[in-house]
Amino acid sequence: MKISQPINLTPEERVALQIWAHGRKYPLRLVQRAQIILMAADSQQNQVIASRMKISRPTVQLWRERFLSLRLTGLEKDAPRPGRLSKISNAKVKAVINATLHTTPSNATHWSIRTMAQAQGLSRMTVQRIWQQYQLKPHLIKTFKLSRDAHFTEKLTDVVGLYLNPPDKSLVLCVDEKSQIQALDRSQPGLPIKKGRCETMTHDYKRNGTTTLFAALNMADGKVIGDCLPRHRHSEFIRFLKKIAAETPPQMALHLIVDNYGTHKHSRVKTWLKRHPRFHLHFIPTSCSWLNLVERWFRELTEKRLRRGSFENVKTLTTAIYDYLNNHNQNPKIFVWTAPVERIMAKIAKSKEALGTLH
Secondary structure, X not given: OOOOOOOOOOHHHHHHHHHXXXXXXXXXXXXHHXXXXXXXXXXXXXXXXXXXXOOOHHHHHHHHHHHHHHOHHHHHOOOOOOOOOOOOOHHHHHHXXXXXXXXXXXXXXXXXXXXXXXXXXXXXXXXXXXXXXXXXXXXXXXXXXXXXXXXXXXXXXXXXXXXXXXXXXXXXXXXXXXXXXXXXXXXXXXXXXXXXXXXXXXXXXXXXXXXXXXXXXXXXXXXXXXXXXXXXXXXXXXXXXXXHHHOOOXXXXXXXXXXXXXXHXXXXXXXXXXXXXXXXXXXXXXXXHHHOOHHHHHHHHHHHHHOOXXXXXXXXXXXXXXXXXXXXXXXXXXXXXXOOHHHHHHHHHHHHHHHXXXX
């Protein structure tokens, strides 16, 4: 008869095992294993332990050996199990991956689980498991565009520098227009949400006019200065600049991050800026709206207030926008920029390298 190796516990191990053995919040399997080791440490034989705990003697022997090799860690987690052997060969898995990455079906732009399963002679669940294992998602697509601005690096460094290291005695404001916001009224009233059914709305709508929201996001406190105007010409932009001047401390310099829209570079705008030297415009590179953080706030406005709204006229729309703006400013959320220029340039270089490889 094989004699089990004795178990000697350190004071710390004994305390931990006693906590597990008598704890009510721990899984039953952990409680049982702790009790086995405590009795084994008191020199009780495997047969006696098995009888008292109403388990088999091999089970007692298993956990004794596991504890001797891994100590407490061996009791907390089960050993990995091999599972059922795969019936799909590695060559078949490779064929599915290559077909997903390098081919398309004759009648579609991308593979679906079912079309791939039919083409490869597999079940759809097998294809799904392969795609999930190798993180392949042919049904998804993301859009992108690399800026061709000749002064991209200089503008990027300027704007990111304002985010990460704003000048003293100044405010950094992200300014932009959300133009052509439509006052859409659904053709029929929607049904409210209830148990077992989501809220519904008609797919068609009636257009009742548009408005343009001028917004300036304060990077220091997250508050937004906003104004809804019927158009977005240079005259409306100057009016909004006057509103910014009236609602900010007069002793502070104002650094405005704006895009390359022609309104911002109009001759009358430049003349107005010369008369107000505390205003400084910083232009983002072309095709880089992601660099202006007010776009992030516009997304919040669209998702939370506009997309599922129904507005019978422009006045109702502007009232909803102003209500959202006022509620936001009562408990503003600060958007923090964290990416340094070096990280952004590294990603752009990687994208250009990938594009060069493809083309």
